[in-house]
Amino acid sequence: MRHRRACAFRFSGGGYRMMQEARRRVAIGFLTAPAYVWLTVTVLLPLSAMLFFSFLTVAPIGGREAQFTPEHYLTFVDKEFYRTLTWRSLRLGFDVTLACVLIGYPAALALAKYVRGRWREAIFLLIVLPFWSNALVRTFSWTMVLREGGFLDRAIHWFSPDAPPFSMLFTYPAIVLGLVHSFLPYVILTCYISLEAIDDSLLEAARSLGANALQMFLRVMLPLSLPGLFAGVILTFIPVIGSFMEPRILGGRAGIMLGTVIEDQFTTVFNWPRGAALSFIMLGIVLLIFAASAPLLRGRLKGL
Amino acid sequence: MRGFGIWAIRFYLALLLLFLYLPIVVMVLLAFNQSPLYELPIVWDTVWFQSLVHNDRLIRAGLNSVGLALANTLIATVLGTMTAIAFARYSFRGKALLELMLFPPITIPWLIIGTSMLIFFFWIGIGRGLHAMLLGHVALSMPYVIMVVGARLKGHGSALEEAAATLGASPWQAFWRVSLPVMAPGVVAASLFAFAVSFDQFVISYFLAPPGVSTLPVEIYAAIRKGFTPEINAISTIIILFSMGLMLLFARLYRFGGER
Numbered sequence: 001m002r003h004r005r006a007c008a009f010r011f012s013g014g015g016y017r018m019m020q021e022a023r024r025r026v027a028i029g030f031l032t033a034p035a036y037v038w039l040t041v042t043v044l045l046p047l048s049a050m051l052f053f054s055f056l057t058v059a060p061i062g063g064r065e066a067q068f069t070p071e072h073y074l075t076f077v078d079k080e081f082y083r084t085l086t087w088r089s090l091r092l093g094f095d096v097t098l099a100c101v102l103i104g105y106p107a108a109l110a111l112a113k114y115v116r117g118r119w120r121e122a123i124f125l126l127i128v129l130p131f132w133s134n135a136l137v138r139t140f141s142w143t144m145v146l147r148e149g150g151f152l153d154r155a156i157h158w159f160s161p162d163a164p165p166f167s168m169l170f171t172y173p174a175i176v177l178g179l180v181h182s183f184l185p186y187v188i189l190t191c192y193i194s195l196e197a198i199d200d201s202l203l204e205a206a207r208s209l210g211a212n213a214l215q216m217f218l219r220v221m222l223p224l225s226l227p228g229l230f231a232g233v234i235l236t237f238i239p240v241i242g243s244f245m246e247p248r249i250l251g252g253r254a255g256i257m258l259g260t261v262i263e264d265q266f267t268t269v270f271n272w273p274r275g276a277a278l279s280f281i282m283l284g285i286v287l288l289i290f291a292a293s294a295p296l297l298r299g300r301l302k303g304l
Numbered sequence: 305m306r307g308f309g310i311w312a313i314r315f316y317l318a319l320l321l322l323f324l325y326l327p328i329v330v331m332v333l334l335a336f337n338q339s340p341l342y343e344l345p346i347v348w349d350t351v352w353f354q355s356l357v358h359n360d361r362l363i364r365a366g367l368n369s370v371g372l373a374l375a376n377t378l379i380a381t382v383l384g385t386m387t388a389i390a391f392a393r394y395s396f397r398g399k400a401l402l403e404l405m406l407f408p409p410i411t412i413p414w415l416i417i418g419t420s421m422l423i424f425f426f427w428i429g430i431g432r433g434l435h436a437m438l439l440g441h442v443a444l445s446m447p448y449v450i451m452v453v454g455a456r457l458k459g460h461g462s463a464l465e466e467a468a469a470t471l472g473a474s475p476w477q478a479f480w481r482v483s484l485p486v487m488a489p490g491v492v493a494a495s496l497f498a499f500a501v502s503f504d505q506f507v508i509s510y511f512l513a514p515p516g517v518s519t520l521p522v523e524i525y526a527a528i529r530k531g532f533t534p535e536i537n538a539i540s541t542i543i544i545l546f547s548m549g550l551m552l553l554f555a556r557l558y559r560f561g562g563e564r
Binding site for chain 1: 317321325326327328330334343384386389394396398405408409411413419420421426427439446475504506507521525528529544548555
């Protein structure tokens with residue numbers, strides 16, 4: 001429509017079209033400039049500044065002289081401590097993601113294909129509701145369950161009064177439990193969306209061609225829901241390797257991860273350049289994961 | 305067999321909901337327990353909610369949280385809606401770059417975003433404080449606003465605006481009388497979401513909080529690490545009920561996928 005109007009005015013010379021074009025530019029500039037500036041100040045420049053800091057001997061704040069040095073990256077390679085840490089964080093990401101998939105995928109499948117109507121809507125909302133609430137409060141709430149004298153302890157002693165005191169707080173499983181609780185709704189959500197989109201007629205076609213339930217799942221449902229599953233896996237794994245609050249609260253001393261060490265560099269040790277280098281290494285890992293999964297995701301989506 | 309399968313599914317989903325809600329319910333119940341040492345059985349009392357009224361630290365943190373979330377909602381909704389309109393109605397150079405810059409706040413760990421903001425803001429003199437947190441919160445919530453409003457705009461093409469233009473409306477009139485009413489449900493949903501993102505945000509606030517200035521999540525984190533009282537349960541109960549209420553409202557306004 002806009003185009004046709006522009007054509008009608010073509011004979012009155014290029015003036016109208018130039019004005020239209022200028023107007024369009026002003027509109028685009030007006031609409032997007034604030035977002036541009038805002039994100040430059042809060043995302044682009046901070047990440048650049050962090051890269052710069054990670055190569056300095058000290059933070060150049062308060063008149064201190066800083067020299068360039070690759071030492072923070074070299075220590076990472078040299079010291080086994082940091083490699084162990086990185087490995088622990090990756091391991092945590094792996095464990096949590098696996099548990100989320102094993103528990104969440106069947107739930108999404110059940111919800112998408114075997115529960116109907118109002119019940120489906122209600123249960124779905126109940127599952128995603130806690131996910132949108134405060135992560136810190138949810139993590140805190142687990143300490144009420146897991147600590148000595150907490151809910152689980154009481155429940156065990158209610159059944160068998162002679163049992164020894166029970167506490168799971170400040171252990172590795174406690175961290176995994178808390179993080180699974182946090183990210184499970186995410187995995188269910190992404191799996192559910194792609195499972196729900198599968199046309200029922202495809203399943204009927206498979207059934208009429210003689211597929212049994214297992215074949216139908218393995219040859220039709222699973223392949224078609226892989227994009228959602230991958231999305232859930234990536235969206236869980238990445239935040240988990242960057243987590244520090246959950247390991248700190250639920251893991252105590254057992255919860256030392258790359259994330260908690262980075263937190264320490266900025267809040268208690270005040271070695272910002274080292275913290276920046278560790279943050280950047282974490283960012284590198286995250287980008288590697290994205291790069292590795294991009295073709296996988298894209299190929300899958302094209303296959304649809 | 306069929307009946308058994310259905311019952312197995314129901315049982316599984318019930319177990320799942322139990323897992324998701326058990327800790328929250330336990331925490332809320334203990335907020336109403338009289339004992340400061342969390343002793344059972346529960347003796348019903350609202351003493352911890354009453355003592356919140358006299359806890360100046362938590363009240364100040366609460367006011368900071370609400371003020372910050374309101375300012376964030378206003379800015380993120382306006383900027384995000386403007387950007388969503390530009391994305392939906394125009395194709396332009398730099399669009400891909402802007403889309404790329406919206407990516408980090410929602411995909412890379414907040415720990416990285418938060419520490420990088422701390423470094424940069426401190427370095428160039430913006431410093432820490434509520435203003436710095438506001439900068440960060442808007443960056444985090446704007447991508448969500450753009451997604452929610454964008455989904456609404458995608459559902460309603462530009463045909464109505466063009467019709468308005470043909471009938472002689474100026475672009476400004478077309479925006480106020482046609483585009484905005486069409487977008488309104490999406491914008492309202494997005495603003496609720498922006499409020500919740502800011503109100504619940506912990507990581508960014510934590511790194512950008514100078515001593516003496518905090519928000520509720522930052523204050524709660526400090527309390528948990530120092531050794532907490534049921535007062536923390538009480539304030540947590542208020543927070544979680546409040547943000548769940550917000551999200552229920554959001555879900556009513558904006559169906560997942562945005563088809564309505």
